[in-house]
Amino acid sequence: MRFDGKVVVVTGAGTGIGAATARRFSAEGATVVLAGDVQKTLDAVAKELPPERTMTRRVDVSKERDVKAAIAAVVKRFGRLDVMVNNAGIAPEGSVVDAKPDEWEKTMAVNAGGVFHGSRAALPHLVASKGCIVNTASVSGLGGDWSLAAYNASKGAIVNLTRAMALDAGADGVRVNCVCPSLTFTPMTASMKKDKKMMAKFAERIPLGRGCDPAEVAAVIAFLASDDASFVTGVALPVDGGLTASNGQPRMG
Numbered sequence: 001m002r003f004d005g006k007v008v009v010v011t012g013a014g015t016g017i018g019a020a021t022a023r024r025f026s027a028e029g030a031t032v033v034l035a036g037d038v039q040k041t042l043d044a045v046a047k048e049l050p051p052e053r054t055m056t057r058r059v060d061v062s063k064e065r066d067v068k069a070a071i072a073a074v075v076k077r078f079g080r081l082d083v084m085v086n087n088a089g090i091a092p093e094g095s096v097v098d099a100k101p102d103e104w105e106k107t108m109a110v111n112a113g114g115v116f117h118g119s120r121a122a123l124p125h126l127v128a129s130k131g132c133i134v135n136t137a138s139v140s141g142l143g144g145d146w147s148l149a150a151y152n153a154s155k156g157a158i159v160n161l162t163r164a165m166a167l168d169a170g171a172d173g174v175r176v177n178c179v180c181p182s183l184t185f186t187p188m189t190a191s192m193k194k195d196k197k198m199m200a201k202f203a204e205r206i207p208l209g210r211g212c213d214p215a216e217v218a219a220v221i222a223f224l225a226s227d228d229a230s231f232v233t234g235v236a237l238p239v240d241g242g243l244t245a246s247n248g249q250p251r252m253g
Contacts, residue, residue: 014041016186
């Protein structure tokens with residue numbers, strides 16, 4: 001019960017890593033606010049959690065006004081905010097040549113903009129509670145992929161924004177970290193999971209030989225938000241089964 005009495009906001013909480021993160025914090029005693037842009041999925045997750053410690057809020061993280069109003073509503077209802085998990089994200093495919101300008105702009109607005117708006121709205125309250133921020137980046141923010149230009153750029157922005165915020169907020173006692181998952185089995189990757197040849201390629205590249213369950217990422221997010229990580233800030237922590245341990249060369253023999 002590391003988060004008993006704490007208030008946690010999770011964006012993109014209706015599915016995937018966000019939903020698993022909401023469940024994890026709730027299981028450890030937190031009051032959890034599930035934020036996202038699809039009320040139906042938020043409600044489905046909320047039904048699994050204790051109603052007295054659960055709130056949903058429909059929000060478009062790319063819009064500053066939306067995010068500010070959501071955080072204000074949380075603090076008005078619960079009187080505090082301890083953890084901000086900026087998790088919402090999208091992943092359109094395409095190289096710089098192939099991607100449409102509006103797809104680029106939307107990806108940057110949701111992924112990087114969502115972290116900016118969420119953190120900016122939450123920080124005054126986190127300073128008061130000596131709380132923390134955990135962002136969901138990606139191994140795609142640490143290195144490039146084929147045909148994911150906008151996604152790569154946005155996740156790279158989250159990694160370095162995390163570092164910048166850790167520097168700026170440290171004097172106020174607020175820690176800022178991010179997780180960098182590799183292949184994680186969420187609705188976003190459902191089509192990939194059905195592709196046996198693709199899964200075989202991932203299994204060959206990932207030392208642990210498999211993709212990740214969202215609950216495994218949620219566990220790392222909970223660690224970074226907990227007092228167990230009280231001297232950890234500015235970290236981009238791979239949750240990747242060892243993928244980034246490789247220099248990219250093929251297995252020999």
